[in-house]
Amino acid sequence: MPLTDDINELIEHETTQAQLMLRRLTEEMPKSVDAHYLLGISHLRRLEFGPARAAFLDVLKLDPKHNDALRNAAFCLLASGDYEGALEGFQHALKMTANAGSMRHVALLLHRLSRTQEAVKTYERLLSVCQPTSPEIPIALQGLAFALRDAGRPIAADQVMLQLIERFRREPVAISSGLIARNNSDDFHEWSPYADKAQLAAVLTARAAKDPGGRFPETFVLPKDRAALEAFAKRKDAPALYIVKPIRGSGGQGIRVTADIKGELDAEDVVVQRYIDRPFLIEGHKGHCRIYCLVTSASPLRAYVYSEGIVRIAPEPYDSDPAKAAGPSMHVTNTALHLGHPGLNVSTDASQDDVGSIRSLSALLRRMTAEGIDGERVFAEIKALVEWHVRMLAAEGLFVRQAAGRPARAFPPKLFGLDVLVDAEGHPWLIEMQRTPAAKGAALVEKINLEMYRTVFHMAHAPLIDDATPADRVQALRSDDAARREREAEIEMANRGKFVPLDL
Structure with missing residues (x-):
């Protein structure tokens, strides 16, 4: 069958x-x-x-x-x-x-296990047997360049890096998006739990008790937190609405909004959050923001927030009346859930960033400023929320364990997404984390994401030595890994584009 x-x-x-x-x-x-x-x-x-x-x-x-x-x-x-x-x-x-993919993974793992010379030889062997058009070549070139730097061979690494840059110039979209997709797939394994809504809720709740700077809705995991949810629902300040999500759902699938929490208490494998019932409305509709964060170094920790983002808007006008809670088309903003809905309007013109159901973060901030809420202040609060989230990851020990005993460059830059809802007063709320945000989508989504992907490429892929490099610095770069890492940080900052450094 x-x-x-x-x-x-x-x-x-x-x-x-x-x-x-x-x-x-x-x-x-x-x-x-x-x-x-x-x-x-x-x-x-x-x-x-x-x-x-x-x-x-x-x-x-x-x-x-x-x-x-x-x-x-x-x-x-x-x-x-x-x-x-x-x-x-x-x-x-x-x-x-x-299989070229298996050989590339062998090289990557040799690098992570500090068998760097073997990693270099495996990458070189892979590149010698790959067909010229193989999609494995850019990933292998990146891996080889990073392994050569960790092996103390920056001149050879620069030669490989220039080959990768030449491929990027010919195919900027394919190369930059392909590298980010593969790097996210093969990232440090401890990123995975944060894509699980239940595990993320647990660490956010624990962190809030120690560092109250973050803003996220009270969250309960069923069946484990049933008693706590019952007690919360009996409080005088209990919300009128709750949002219920499958622990591992995506694309808005399976999400429901309810005023009847008693009907949810026997559910399993779901998270229940207090519903933010006073969102900032865009022409009467609710929306949420996809905010991007880039971690470029675990030790020392360096991370950035992207100053542009994507706003997805529900297709039906918002109404906070609990009697209308069952309608996901006004409450759930994931575009994929509403395909075919007559109210969904996705423009095919990427230059239009303030019309329809998908807009840019900068358009939202302009709109908020026009309506009396300081958009610069809102972004500053978004940045602070991202900083709080990254501090939480650091406190959990993620970055220390990634860096422990492993070559620094065996883990390429990590891009992830945060879903953020801005309320009627302009305060951002962290809703969930996307470990591997998608690059593809509507015209505006692809325009924003691909500009960002190109920026990530330029931040991480450049020769360390050029004709203008002074002789004494060339010698330092050849002999001292600390000098190489300092130069990498300089290149990163010089090419950061719309990425704003986080204060950590």
């Missing part, structure tokens, strides 16, 4: 339902490679790396040379932080079926 693309669509948007179906299929058809493989993919979609790996290993029992299962089984170990195990897995995958 062939499994169709319908299940892939179900995995993308309704993973719980997809998993129930696929578990049943694996029981009914225990020898179906497709059923076991898609079950693994459904677990990957939910960042459940242990169950995903188990499903991929079931595939390999049936088909030991299944290339995608070999690589995904190894990737689950990489995503769990087991670099030794992941290296062994990708090396095995490479022996079973020659």
Whole structure:
């Protein structure tokens, strides 16, 4: 029985339902490679790396040379932080079926395990066997340049970097977006938990008790926090509305707004948040902002917030009446959820940043200023909220553990998104974090994102030495890694464009 693309669509948007179906299929058809493989993919979609790996290993029992299962089984170990195990897995995958992606992962893992010379040789071997148009080449060039710098060979690294820059000049969109997508996929494994709404809620709540500078709605994870939610709902200042979200949902799928919290108390695998019922309205509609943060160095910690962003707007006029809470089209702002809605108006003209259902952050701030709320003050508060979030990650030890005992450049810059709602007084509220924000979308989305992606490329990819570099500095760059890191920070700041340094 062939499994169709319908299940892939179900995995993308309704993973719980997809998993129930696929578990049943694996029981009914225990020898179906497709059923076991898609079950693994459904677990990957939910960042459940242990169950995903188990499903991929079931595939390999049936088909030991299944290339995608070999690589995904190894990737689950990489995503769990087991670099030794992941290296062994990708090396095995490479022996079973020659694959450029497996070889690149072998090189990356050798670098992260401080086997830098071996990493350099593996990257060089990969580049020697790749076809000229292979999408692996830009990623391998980046990896090789960074590994060469960590190996103390900046001149050789610059030569490789110039090859990458030449490719970028020919294909700026493909190269910059491809690098960010791959770097986010292979980032430090401890970023994954923050994409889980339940785990993010727990650390935000704990952090607020120690550092009250952040603003986010009270959040409860069911069933664990049932008693706390019941107590909160009985308070005199309890909200009239709550928003309920699947823990691992995306694209607005499965979100509902309710005034009846009693009807939600028996729910499982959801987070319940106090609903911010007085949002700033854009022509009578609710919207939310996608704010971007870039971490370029874990030690010393350097991070930035992008001064441009994307505002997504609900297709129906907003009404805070609890009797109308059931209507997601006025409360939920994710554009993907409302495709086909007659009120959804997405412009195809990227130069129009203040019309329709998708607008720019700068257009929102201009509008707020025109309506009597200082847009510069609002962005300053957004920046402060991002700083609070990054301080929370630092307090959790993420950056210390990333830097511990590993070459600095084995982890490229990390771009992530924060979903922020601005209330009627112009105060931003942190709603959730997007570990791997998408680049594609409407014309304005792509314009904003691709300008940002080009900026990230220029910040991280430049030769350290040029004809104007003084001789004494050339010598320092060749012999001293601290000098190389200082030069990298200078290049980063000089090319930061709309990225604003965070005060950490």
